[in-house]
Amino acid sequence: MNQPPTETAASHELGHRARSIAAILWSAFLAAALATMLCFAFIDPEALRSGDPPEWWSSRLHVYAVGFFFFWLIGLVSAALCWQLSRGTR
Amino acid sequence: MNEVRIPIHGSGQSLYVAEEKVYPREVSGRFANLRTLSVWVLLGIFYVFPWIDWNDRQAVLFDLPARKFFIFGLVFWPQDFIFLTWLLIIAALSLFFFTAVAGRLWCGYACPQTVWTETFLWMERLTEGDRNARLKLDRGPWDANKLLRKGAKQILWVSFALWTGFTFVGFFSPIRQLAGDVLAWSAGPWETFWIFFYGFATYGNAGFLREQVCKYMCPYARFQGAMFDHDTLVITYDKERGEPRGARKRGTDPRAQGLGDCIDCTWCVQVCPTGIDIRQGLQIECIACAACIDACDEIMDKMGSPRGLIRYTTQHALEHQPTRVMRPRVLIYAGLLSALVVGFVVALALRSPVSLDVLRDRNTLYRLTDDGQVDNVYTLRILNKTEKEQRFRIEARGGSVLTLLPQREYVVGSGAVYSLPLRVRRAAYEPLGPETIEITARSVDDPKVHATTDARFLAPTR
Numbered sequence: 001m002n003q004p005p006t007e008t009a010a011s012h013e014l015g016h017r018a019r020s021i022a023a024i025l026w027s028a029f030l031a032a033a034l035a036t037m038l039c040f041a042f043i044d045p046e047a048l049r050s051g052d053p054p055e056w057w058s059s060r061l062h063v064y065a066v067g068f069f070f071f072w073l074i075g076l077v078s079a080a081l082c083w084q085l086s087r088g089t090r
Numbered sequence: 091m092n093e094v095r096i097p098i099h100g101s102g103q104s105l106y107v108a109e110e111k112v113y114p115r116e117v118s119g120r121f122a123n124l125r126t127l128s129v130w131v132l133l134g135i136f137y138v139f140p141w142i143d144w145n146d147r148q149a150v151l152f153d154l155p156a157r158k159f160f161i162f163g164l165v166f167w168p169q170d171f172i173f174l175t176w177l178l179i180i181a182a183l184s185l186f187f188f189t190a191v192a193g194r195l196w197c198g199y200a201c202p203q204t205v206w207t208e209t210f211l212w213m214e215r216l217t218e219g220d221r222n223a224r225l226k227l228d229r230g231p232w233d234a235n236k237l238l239r240k241g242a243k244q245i246l247w248v249s250f251a252l253w254t255g256f257t258f259v260g261f262f263s264p265i266r267q268l269a270g271d272v273l274a275w276s277a278g279p280w281e282t283f284w285i286f287f288y289g290f291a292t293y294g295n296a297g298f299l300r301e302q303v304c305k306y307m308c309p310y311a312r313f314q315g316a317m318f319d320h321d322t323l324v325i326t327y328d329k330e331r332g333e334p335r336g337a338r339k340r341g342t343d344p345r346a347q348g349l350g351d352c353i354d355c356t357w358c359v360q361v362c363p364t365g366i367d368i369r370q371g372l373q374i375e376c377i378a379c380a381a382c383i384d385a386c387d388e389i390m391d392k393m394g395s396p397r398g399l400i401r402y403t404t405q406h407a408l409e410h411q412p413t414r415v416m417r418p419r420v421l422i423y424a425g426l427l428s429a430l431v432v433g434f435v436v437a438l439a440l441r442s443p444v445s446l447d448v449l450r451d452r453n454t455l456y457r458l459t460d461d462g463q464v465d466n467v468y469t470l471r472i473l474n475k476t477e478k479e480q481r482f483r484i485e486a487r488g489g490s491v492l493t494l495l496p497q498r499e500y501v502v503g504s505g506a507v508y509s510l511p512l513r514v515r516r517a518a519y520e521p522l523g524p525e526t527i528e529i530t531a532r533s534v535d536d537p538k539v540h541a542t543t544d545a546r547f548l549a550p551t552r
Contacts, residue, residue: 019306026307041171044157060155061280
């Protein structure tokens with residue numbers, strides 16, 4: 001295509017990194033959506049409520065949301081590690 | 091196994107923003123009509139379904155806070171999660187099946203990305219004109235005309251995206267009430283967030299990212315090639331017939347000039363929503379929308395050549411070998427798929443309309459009464475999955491005569507859970523020791539509505 005020939009190694013690297021970050025975020029997002037669905041299909045947050053629950057446990061929707069972001073975080077860690085390890089040692 | 095040549099352009103060479111903008115030319119023809127029909131049907135379902143009522147409630151509602159899914163006459167509970175899993179497996183297998191038979195049908199006609207991009211393109215054409223007008227407009231200065239056209243497009247896009255976000259949330263939160271809240275500017279924080287989130291996603295994906303979603307974000311696009319073989323229908327340019335390509339006068343015989351049927355008008359490239367040249371062979375960017383087929387057919391008609399220079403065909407057919415539709419992978423996918431669909435329908439039809447949980451009282455094992463009887467205390471939870479209110483009567487069966495206390499009927503509303511304490515009594519030493527009993531909740535109104543659960547009845551062993 002009509003790529004400008006002036007593209008330097010640095011900007012190339014940046015593009016590659018931006019794409020990797022996008023792929024990490026996106027794959028973790030998909031995994032988190034799946035994990036949230038599976039987890040809360042079997043676990044009712046209301047049934048786990050006991051004693052004095054933290055403030056964010058105030059409604060099911062809040063627990064779903066917190067659960068989603070938690071799973072996203074775990075997915076991010078996994079995807080980022082995978083990216084790091086598969087890059088090789090150089 | 092898969093020897094289809096798939097050239098990949100610019101891999102790892104460019105940022106997302108460095109992508110060249112694709113200006114698809116408008117196309118008409120058989121496959122364009124098919125896609126238009128598909129857009130109307132699918133978007134019709136999406137935008138209309140939340141407004142349909144069924145038995146005094148929204149026909150399709152995924153009520154997450156209440157953990158209930160309503161789909162027309164059916165109510166799904168977390169206990170029915172198996173059906174959702176089952177449905178997803180059926181969906182995945184259908185995707186495999188259709189991909190093996192006819193390539194990326196899903197991408198070309200049914201994928202939300204395709205469907206919404208098509209709609210956004212219509213709005214773009216309405217405001218900015220056809221391909222040439224859009225190219226000229228983008229190259230030209232920011233004058234009043236450009237401002238007006240671009241502004242009108244943005245107004246259309248943003249309104250449509252917000253309406254889409256609102257409809258999406260309407261599947262999870264009763265839409266009529268939501269509409270009132272939105273109009274009164276008093277929608278809750280979650281609703282507001284998701285309307286804007288989904289609206290933004292629609293706007294971004296269908297307005298700007300477009301083919302890049304298919305190229306960089308879609309997992310299916312990456313692995314669909316594995317389901318292809320030489321008998322899969324793919325959209326292909328007939329190189330043998332088309333080459334050597336070149337311009338010629340209408341009505342002249344191309345063969346006499348040493349030319350093939352391709353006049354190199356590049357219409358197939360101009361209509362392509364992913365901006366590829368199908369004449370270079372099957373490429374991973376191709377979403378099988380068949381726009382190039384329609385475009386080329388139109389040109390062939392004008393040139394007086396037979397249609398189908400670009401067409402749905404198989405690798406084997408191009409190599410002049412017979413195409414086998416019935417082949418092991420197709421038969422296996424079809425067999426599994428029909429078994430799963432039949433199983434799904436049967437299981438859904440036989441789904442118990444009521445569920446019963448029996449929990450033993452945790453504090454006492456049993457209690458002996460003064461007149462030589464033994465009592466066990468349970469908590470029963472009756473879940474009425476039917477669409478009507480039901481009056482339930484409780485029955486218990488064991489090795490001896492069981493008495494239930496209290497003896498009464500319990501009214502359980504549609505979709506409601508009713509918890510009740512139940513005392514079961516029998517002679518203390520006859521039979522001796524614990525036994526397993528059956529507890530049944532049966533509707534007085536409709537004897538077919540019943541559920542039975544086993545429970546442990548404890549009694550002294552001596």
